[in-house]
Amino acid sequence: MKHLKCLALATMLLLTATTAEAKQNKQTKTTRNTFAITDGQFVYNGKPMQLHSGEMHYARVPAPYWRHRMKMMKAMGLNAVATYVFWNYHETEPGKWDWKTGNRNLRQFVKTAAEEGMLVILRPGPYCCAEWDFGGYPWWLSKAKGLVIRADNQPFLDSCRVYINQLASQMRDLQITKGGPIIMVQAENEFGSYVAQRKDVPLESHRAYSAKIKQQLIDAGFDVPLFTSDGSWLFKGGTIEGALPTANGENDIEKLKKVVNEYNGGKGPYMVAEFYPGWLSHWAEPFPQVSTESIVKQTAKYLENGVSFNYYMVHGGTNFGFTSGANYTTATNLQPDLTSYDYDAPISEAGWNTPKYDALRALMIKNVKYNVPPVPQRIPVIAIPNIKLSKSADVLNLLTKGKAVENDTPLTFEDLNQGHGYVLYRRHFNQPISGTMKIAGLADYALVYVNGQKVGELDRVSDVDSIEINMPFNGVLDILVENMGRINYGARIPQSIKGINGPVVIDGNEITGNWQMYKLPMNEAPDVNALPTANNKGLPTLYSGTFSLDTTGDTFLNMETWGKGIVFINGFNLGRYWKRGPQQTLYLPGCFLKKGENKIVVFEQQNDTQQTSVIGQTTPILDKLVK
Secondary structure: HHHHHHHHHHHHHHHHHHHHHHHHHHHHHHOOEEEEEEEEEEEEOOOOOOOOEEEHHHHOOHHHHHHHHHHHHHHOOOOOOEEOHHHHHEEOOEEOOOOOOOHOOOHHHHHHHHHHOOOOEEEOOOOOOOHHHHOOOOOHHHEEEOOOOOOOOOHHHHHHHHHHHHHHHHHHEEEEEHHEEEEEEEEOOOOOHHHHHHHOOHHHHHHHHHHHHHHHHHHOOOOOOEEEEEEEHHHHHHHOOOOOEEEEOOOOOHHHHHHHHHHHOOOOOOOEEEEEEEEEEOOOOOOOOOOHHHHHHHHHHHHOOOEEEEOOOOOOOOOOOOEEOOEEEOOOEEEEEEEOOOOOOOOOOOOOOOOHHHHHHHHHHHHHHOOOOOOOOOOOOOOOOEEEEEEEEEHHHHHHOOOOOOEEEOOEEEOOOOOOEEEEEEEOOOOOOOEEEOOOOOOOOEEEOOEEEEEEEEOOOOOOOOOEEEOOOOOEEEEEEEEEEEEEEOOOOOOOEEEEEEOEEOOOEEOOOOOOEEOOOOOOOOOOHHOOOOOOOOOHHHEEEEEEEEEOOOEEEEEEOOOOOEEOOOOOOEEEEEEEOOEEEEEEEEHHHOEEEEEEEEEEEOOOOOOOEEEEEEEOOOOOOOO
């Protein structure tokens, strides 16, 4: 009898739960939002709408700050957030995927947007550009046999399919068709510009490739509208049949409508998927700025003419670690991107409203029909007056105590199966030799030492690939090479190989035989306390120290008195600094700090001056160029 009562109770509970679930499902079905492109318009829940979007990349903003930044976007009057998805950020090793750790939790980013009432535009590439290392491609693709990047090449397309299926497993149920906030997905990215630069490849082959990427997205389960994004003069090579063409950076409304009509059956909707309120920045170049007046004026034109837009970037964030990419001007030159991705955006790198933000917010309030909330408070900012560095260690001695890879000629980073960081190339000389040393295949920056003494530096930023050298009998040549970021835009993307990828020539003689390579990927902060103490002027040095905090908050580490290197805080790589500027501070988010003891490790490559401390301040320095 007791068992019958329990069975009856269980049956009743099951029926109640089933009824409740059915009721909930019915409510979900009736309240589910819809989005479509109909009769030349974006249509949301059956009504025409204009997209007022801002680009913000989840990988460039600490996850604890995502919600704050989205609230900032809402308070600026925006209704959508766009983000690239960086393939190489999630496939951390060949076949090893991470969609959950810290900033890599893309699902949480999208869910947070939904909770904040923001629609989401997903830009998965597979190529992204974005001033991101290798445009988002995993570095090891360049060493895969028979694989041709960004081409109608089966090994490459097979790799893309794996990535797209992985992405779809995370995002498929977050599309608006499934009750989520994702309303559109981009197929490829700025492909028209690549087509224009790669005229050695037939247009038909380019078109075949981009069409296959679109089909892979569909096959993976992306069923929201697809779109492409290119300069208006590049639609011929960049558009894909069945995907909405959008024009990047197009200020001329009539030209925008004309070109979209030409490639979209004579109708809209009309959208500028990249509207630039700022611009990208490189090391050793002036920090670019775009006037507030010009952006407000252009935004007003879009609003008045029913043109949808996406600010690229509305909030740039930071290229933490080794994530920054590089551009170029010539076949040998390199323009590595800053650690800061502030972008002169309306929302600054630290999440502050700027005069540009305030002016755009005022404009949006006057023009949109929905409620614009108040601006959220800034995350607290602190100054750390003096972080003392109590220990230092010699990096060359550290490296050469490890196991070397030996070869007759220098090996590239890719040959050494290393993606980022540094490699020390060493060679012993049995006979003296002097003259000009030229490394035509250097990528990207090198410090040169003879018998432990610095003799100079080489770098692709200044296009300096040679130096006068005097090797004595029984001498040792050390070349410490840094990867400053793989190329993220243009025809040279497939040739972005790092390290020494050509002959080392001294006085016209190629130096072969007995090369030793020591790997220094800097994937983790070194334990400086476990190393012998040393600080030799001119030699690369590790510094470490601890500091205690009663209160945490955002801050900026001032690196003006340093040379070149990277900084770890509590094991997290904040990114590069370089005295050439224009960036002279490193943004340190307060969420990386903790009350009580904190640890700092600095890898200083040049070490022309012995360092004893690092200072934190409350404002950034992004525009101080040193020649």
